[in-house]
Amino acid sequence: MKKFLLLVRTGLRVNFSLSLLKPKYLFRNKKDLWMVPLIGLGLVGLIPVMFFYVRLVVRMYGWLSPLGQQAALLTFALLMGQFLVLVFGFYYVISAFYFSRDLEILVPLPLAPSQVLMSKFTVILVNEYLTVSPIVLPVLVTYGVLSRGGGVYWTRALLTYLLLPVIPLAVVSILVVGLMRLVNFGRKKDALILAGSLFLMTLAIGGQFMLNRSVGAVPDRAAAIRFLSAPDGLVQQIGSKFPPSIWASKALAWGPSGSGPLNALFSIGASLLLFAGLFLAARRFFYRGLIGLGEQTARRRTLSRDRLERGVGSGSRPVRAIFQRELRIMNRTPIFLLNGVLSVILIPILFVVMWNTGKRASDAAALMALVRSADATIAVIAAALFMTISGSLNGTSSSTFSREGGQFWMSKVIPVSPADQVRGKFLHSYAIAMLGIAASALVVLFVFHLNAAVVLASVALSMAASFVLTAVGMIIDLARPLLNWTNPQKAIKQNFNVLLAIFADFGVLFLLYLAVRLLGKLGWTGWRTPAALFVLLAALSAAVFKALKAFAARRYRDIEV
């Protein structure tokens, strides 16, 4: 037990000293003080998002409570939370259990496999609390306030929150450990990560589909009355895909008289059971699954003279070389690939799924009708916003320096100016943003049937916006690149810079929204507003890119490796 706690402590320390912003450090180093306004900008972006989220919860509560169905709100939030854990958990688990380099140190130590695995599990669990908190906490708190929950509610809420990620994470862990033992992929580990992730994404999209079906489309009156008349009808309906979320919300929402304690028991029991299962799986399978993981497929064949000749370029072309390097490393590291390229097309796909399932639901259709019939201002800006979010709200630009990790020394010694290195990296991040823009443009054109002129204009607008956001993301990562990671997950998914950049992106988008509002107040209509926005963004792009280059010149000199 003592060893176990020690392992957990070390794991947490490694995890958080790398990925959390330390105010102490920030304020001691005067040069980093410029980040304070940036974080402020991030908060500016975050606050409206949280505000709207809480407002939505309050409104839903208002709709549901007259029907006695308000507990469905909890089920929904808990389900979303557990779903997030399920999806994110897969990456965390597989990379921490099997592909993290500290295993080389841990495995030879006199520790039981279960100790190693459980300590890693605990560290991931702590991470998951943070991951789900923005989704779950606002609902738990709002619900508690609105339902005037007393001390009993709050203690249960705390307990529920603490238990929330345990079940899904244990499920994922057992699956992964079992899978690795069964297949013992060895040299196929990249394929495994890709296949597993695609599977989970399909699951996620499928889950979306089902959720939409159950919430969005109210089928017919009889069925509606049937499940609204039972006190937990909606809860059952929503949670039927993942029963633990039903137990948890019932344990929370129904008092000690009703099914509360029983469901709490279910939750705790299932958690314990799964925990025990994981413990056994760790003991039996963990190390055996590890054997041979470092292996790589390697063809050992001498290149023929002309193959060699074709493989070799000529002359000096630093920007292209950097671009190519970024592209190759990103595409060949599954974790990077999933977070960059794949997430960029995932958002449009999710929209299509939601659109197709929610078609009958009145609000989505009404929204689209509004967008389509409204004047160009709204249509272009709404479409551009969608494209920008698809293209830029991912970790590509904001992890571009962190991804180099231990290889950053190479970027310091090659005779390529920081400005050129930044150009190559920018091209790569921007190319991925373009991919997202293209994918969502297709969706807007062929699924939402906006007219071509509107789509064209919004593509131009989102290209300008993505230019700014890409540069902003790179500046953030350049300010505090994470270079000493041992597990690629850390460089992109658990990289605080990525989160910070997303906040900052929201901040920028919010400021743009204010600008549009202002123009609206001034009586601007039609194409004039998007045009003005484009000019503004183009000017901003030039300025931010210039700042990026200047900053790079300084940072490449100052970062020591």
Add this chain to the structure above:
Amino acid sequence: MIDIRNVSKSYNKGQIKAVDDLTLTVRPGEIFGFLGPNGAGKTTTIKLIVGLLKPDAGTIAVAGWDTQSEPLRAKAVTTYVPDTPAIYERLTGLEYLNFIGDVYGVPKKARLERIEKWLDIFELASAVSSPIQSYSHGMKQKIVLIAALLPGPKVMVLDEPMVGLDARAAHHMKEMMREHCDAGGTLFFSTHIMEVAEKLCDRIGIIHKGRLIACGTMEELQTRNREEQSLESIFLELTDK
């Protein structure tokens, strides 16, 4: 060719003084061996030369270019082999070499010639189209070495280059070093192997606790420490405090 003047460098905000007022000149065409006990400051000095670290004080010039004010010019004539070969695991050996060729601007003909020659010498031809991830430690070391040779640099800076190489590769390595300097190049390397330093180097520097305590040709070192004969005994005598 490498001009280090009054350079100091400390870690952890001055708590650990790794290099202390170091002054050292390496002449063109010279093989310079850099010796010192563990933690003496060899790696730190080397990182300062190639620009991975910024000196706290003093200046460094490579081929006449100040590494702080003209970093690109200095880097264009220098290549570096670190003590641990941390390179792009996801690229194949050939892609990596080609990347180096692209950024240093090596013409195609020279690129092909040198790649073929060194792949052959270091017996890496069969592995060059596989990802670097699949290489052994020594193979990684070799590919970094080939990458350092590829631009045909004026100055090579190597940190313990023999570590991890097999006997044949180490032998070729020594020949390569000689060849490089016979062709007018300059070479600065750190090592713990006394025989290598004794046989190969034109001049030797010994660093101890961040300070240069001896520097010169083998004969100069021997005459200064009259009783001592081998480099090993000189080294042990000088660093014994």
